[in-house]
Amino acid sequence: MDKFVVSARKYRPQNFSTVVGQAHITTTLKNAIKNNQLAHAFLFCGPRGVGKTTCARILAKTINCENQTKDGEACNVCNSCISFDAGTSLNIHELDAASNNSVDDIRSLVEQVRFAPQAGKYKVYIVDEVHMLSSSAFNAFLKTLEEPPPYAIFILATTEKHKILPTILSRCQIFDFKRITNNDTVEHLQEICDKESIKADKAALHVIAQKSEGCMRDSLSILDKIVSFTNGAVTYTNTLEHLNILDEDYYFKLLDYLQQQDLSSALLMYDEINRKGFEGDMVLDGFSEFLRNLLVSRDAKVAMLLEVAEDFKQKYLQTAQKIPAAFIISALNILNESELNYKQSRNKRLHVELTIIKLSYLQQALELVNNDGVVSKKKLIDGAKTIAFRALPIEKLKPSSVEKHGEQEAQLKQPVNRQPQAEAKLIIEEPSPVIKKSAHDTAPGNTSNATAATAAKPTLGSLSKIRQQIAQQNQNGSNEAVQITEDELYVCWGLFIEKLRNKSNFSAVTNFKAAELKVIDNNTIEIITQGEIHKAFIEVERADLVTHLQQHFNNRLLTYQVLVIEKEDTAVETDIPLTRKQQYLKIIEEYPLVKELKERLKLELD
Incomplete structure (x- = not known):
């Protein structure tokens, strides 16, 4: 029985052309090799499992190849390539900085750099997880990294670029690896399945690519597990069961229930999902992503951002045209708030059910309105059902009868026939x-x-x-309105100040006392204040003040306006004690002989 080798190692790329999703890196490296413009130090940074160490090994293998192709690739048949593939090459040295991060480890590496290669052109030193080196180790590595021998090339790999010292960054050519797209991952997984004679659904491979989040190593590990779980048949259902992912059909059904305001069916569906072992936060997060995909599907320009299986794309596009954008945006807002508060809630299930209840009655609560290009929310108060009252024809009563x-x-007391169209x-x-x-x-x-x-x-x-x-x-x-005079106005003003004093609003009392009043006409009063703060205290009491003025003068049309007139600050003169010199000058001004006495006796002021 042959020893099993995981797909991540078995199908590790051996040439630049087989590297998946990093064309901008491989093209640059091949051109540098062809033009003989290799730097002495490289820094490969990016997420995990995207090909940093793989590209470093391919680069080390290619630059020592004896028969390079025209495209700058290794031939894989020369002695150097064969020894490299077998792991016996003496021109490549790998150091795991996570476990060898001390100064002594870097010093031993620097000692090895002094020896030229016995075969081949270059000696390549690959330092993986270089951000784990200590500060002392970094400093011991600086001089060698800046001026290495012509045959030495350093390739540093890291997932956390921000932890590396700037002095190291300035000495390296930096290559940023990106996450591998879902389409590239699906294509690579399909190639491996064809080589291994594995039956795999395209939808299942797409789910694996989404779960790996751009990491090829993770996607290959997941594929190996599912193949063992399903005995060589990778189906969509088995993949969802193994990865503990909720099927998107549940979200489509839940959305239909919410649109129909069928709360009972929605709660029963959540109960079914909960009994299958799915946590509430997973349901909220999955439904949020589902609504995001619907929102993206509404516009053909951004439909390219839809990262779902091909079998579901058409269903998303059709459903998106039936759901209004107001519902999707408002639902996303509710789900986002619910996800943030999920950890703090004690009853997790009730928390999710309350969210479903809100979503069920969301479309009759508000809608989005476009006012001159500005999208705003509008509450549907006008459309709400009112309590039916009987319309009664009542004439206005005269107080004299x-x-x-x-x-x-x-x-x-007599019944009145209600008109059918009357509100x-x-x-x-x-x-x-x-x-x-x-x-x-x-x-x-x-x-x-x-x-x-x-x-x-x-x-x-x-x-x-x-x-x-x-x-x-x-x-x-x-009754007739009372004639407004300044005297009567100040009397009314004093009565209102007494009301404020009874409410213990002493700050307002002070500001109301400082105001000046002026009669403009029978319906308008002008209040003159000394600043914006003074005005603000009066405006706070506007409702009570207007009611008080109207009742006092028996004038329903009476109102007031506030005018701000800032007065110049008049400095208050205060008695400042005089210094000894000032006192002396004042004394000799009245009594000149004191000055003569001081000079004769040769006195000095303290």
């Missing part, structure tokens, strides 16, 4: 004002007014307050 009010209440409205009756009882009204023989007053008394507590407010407003509206 109590009998008319009694007739109006009698009309309220339902809730109409609140305006009550008549309270009539004060006089001595004549309370006499035993006078019962008509007492009966009318009893009929006008409200019966419901909450409705009676509304009726009293409306009655008070109507009563105020019936």
Whole structure:
């Protein structure tokens, strides 16, 4: 029985032409070899499993080949190539910096550099995971890396370029490897399956490529596991089962339930998914990616970003045209918020179910509106169903007639036919004002007014307050407006300041006291403030202030405007104590003989 070799080692590329997905690297290296323009130090950086070490070995093999092809490839038949493939070549030295990261390891490497190759042109030193070297090891490597012998070439490989010292980076030619695309991975896996006589579905290989996330080594390892799991037949169903991936058909069905607002079916589907062992965060993440693919599929320009199996592409394109963009964008927002809060929630299942409930009723909650090129959200309040009330024809009551009010209440008790096209409205009756009882009204023989007053008394507590407010407003509206004068205005202003003081809003009291008032006309008042902060305190109380002014002057049209006039700061003169010299000058100004006395006695000021 032959010893099993994993596909990642068995099918490791031996030439530049067989390297997958790194054409920009291999072309540059082949041209450098053909033109004899090789640098003395290379730095290969990029994600794991994309071919950094492989390209380093191919480069070392090619530059020592005795019969290079015209394209700059190794011949694979000369003694150098054969010894290299067998692992017995003395011209290549590999160092794992993860386990040999000390200064002594680098010094032993530098000692080996002094010896010229016995066969071949170059000695190649490959240092893998070079970012694991210590700072001392880096410093010990600097001089040799900057000025190596003409036969020595260093190839450094790393997955974390940012951890390497800038002095090392400046001495190397840097090659950035990129992740391998899904299409390149699928093609390479299909070639291996053909060589190994493995039956593999294209959709299954695409799932493997997505799971590997651009790492060829991972994709080959996954393929080996699935081949062992399925006994040589790689199908879409077996691949999903082995990789623990949720089938996209579930997401299509879930989307249909959400569009139909079939919450029961959606929750039952999530229960089925949960019983299969899929975690809630996996469902949220998978559904987010599914909606992202739908959003991409809506526009033909960006449909190329759709990375799904060919069998599902047409289904995505058809479904994307039926789903509005407003639903997709809003659903993505809800799912993103749910994923962020998933770890903090105690009941994971309830958290996911609440998200499904939100998505079920999302399309009747809001929509996207395009206003002059600006996309904004609009709540669908107008389309919401209202409670049906009976339309009642009610005439406005006159405050002077109590009998008319009694007739109006009698009309309220009679049923009225509702028009089929009339919009339902809730109409609140305006009550008549309270009539004060006089001595004549309370006499035993006078019962008509007492009966009318009893009929006008409200019966419901909450409705009676509304009726009293409306009655008070109507009563105020019936009186004539009070003439606005500055004296009366300041009286009204003081009453409002007292209200603020009763609320313990002392900062507003201070600012209201500092304001100046001016009457513009019968409907406009001007408030003069000393700055924007002063104005802000007054604007905060705008609603209460307008109501207070209108009620005081009995004028519903009364309003005010705030004017800011910043006054110049007047510095307050304060008594500053004089220094000794200033005191002396002031004294001799009044008494000149003091100066003469000071000079004769030769006194000095402290």
